[in-house]
Amino acid sequence: MAAGTSTWASGDTGWRGPHPGRHQLLAPVPQDAYDNVTLDVELARREGWCFGAKLVRGAYMAQERTRAAEIGYEDPINPTYEATNAMYHRCLNYVLEELKHNTKAKVMVASHNEDTVRFTLRRMEELGLYPADRQVYFGQLLGMCDQISFPLGQAGFPVYKYVPYGPVMEVLPYLSRRALENSGVVKGAWRERQLLWQELKRRLRTGRLCHRPA
Ligand SMILES: Cc1cc2nc3c(=O)[nH]c(=O)nc-3n(C[C@H](O)[C@H](O)[C@H](O)COP(=O)(O)OP(=O)(O)OC[C@H]3O[C@@H](n4cnc5c(N)ncnc54)[C@H](O)[C@@H]3O)c2cc1C
Numbered sequence: 001m002a003a004g005t006s007t008w009a010s011g012d013t014g015w016r017g018p019h020p021g022r023h024q025l026l027a028p029v030p031q032d033a034y035d036n037v038t039l040d041v042e043l044a045r046r047e048g049w050c051f052g053a054k055l056v057r058g059a060y061m062a063q064e065r066t067r068a069a070e071i072g073y074e075d076p077i078n079p080t081y082e083a084t085n086a087m088y089h090r091c092l093n094y095v096l097e098e099l100k101h102n103t104k105a106k107v108m109v110a111s112h113n114e115d116t117v118r119f120t121l122r123r124m125e126e127l128g129l130y131p132a133d134r135q136v137y138f139g140q141l142l143g144m145c146d147q148i149s150f151p152l153g154q155a156g157f158p159v160y161k162y163v164p165y166g167p168v169m170e171v172l173p174y175l176s177r178r179a180l181e182n183s184g185v186v187k188g189a190w191r192e193r194q195l196l197w198q199e200l201k202r203r204l205r206t207g208r209l210c211h212r213p214a
Pocket residue numbers: 005013025027029056057058059060061077078079080081082084110111112113116139140141162181182183184185
């Protein structure tokens with residue numbers, strides 16, 4: 001399982017960029033994620049295929065740890081949340097720098113973490129990567145962190161909203177796993193409530209309760 005999440009799961013990311021090539025999943029929860037990303041970027045350069053990655057922090061951390069303990073190999077997961085964050089940003093930064101030199105390469109920043117989105121926007125600006133170039137995509141789950149997705153979309157960034165669907169008995173456990181894993185979602189829900197409340201007060205103050213888009 002560790003190899004499956006840290007290695008690049010070719011063609012299995014649920015995301016397909018517009019250029020042919022491998023589109024892979026990178027999950028920096030494992031400690032060797034940075035080595036994997038540099039290796040794959042190098043392979044893409046040498047073999048001439050188009051690099052694309054969906055970058056997630058990684059799920060199923062507890063299962064990974066249980067499996068490592070059961071089988072008796074070293075725990076592959078970063079020791080702390082902070083270590084996972086540092087690894088995510090290190091991998092992301094490396095990929096963004098690659099994008100600067102390789103205009104066909106692409107990345108999806110699949111995260112509900114506001115700091116990660118801010119980090120991406122700042123590095124894009126510093127590196128001169130523009131939303132219209134369609135090299136950097138963002139991804140969030142439907143109903144989660146809309147306060148991140150909508151402004152990004154309005155500002156011209158390509159944003160994917162994942163729509164989990166299927167039999168209730170399968171979708172509910174999936175959503176509850178996501179809610180448990182995503183500390184960002186809990187913070188996000190709270191933030192979303194704050195923002196909605198602010199907007200309501202603003203409309204009451206200005207006497208314009210109904211929004212009529214132009
Ligand atoms: C659009 C989208 C697509 C996704 N697709 C996939 C997918 O294909 N495969 C997949 O596996 N996951 C996928 N995920 C889930 C993803 O891997 C994360 O679990 C989830 O997004 C939470 O991370 P975050 O960056 O949003 O937020 P945050 O809340 O900032 O990060 C939470 C994550 O930090 C890590 N973490 C938390 N505590 C610790 C700790 N003590 N030690 C080490 N690490 C820790 C875990 O990875 C946890 O999921 C997807 C998420 C999104 C938004």
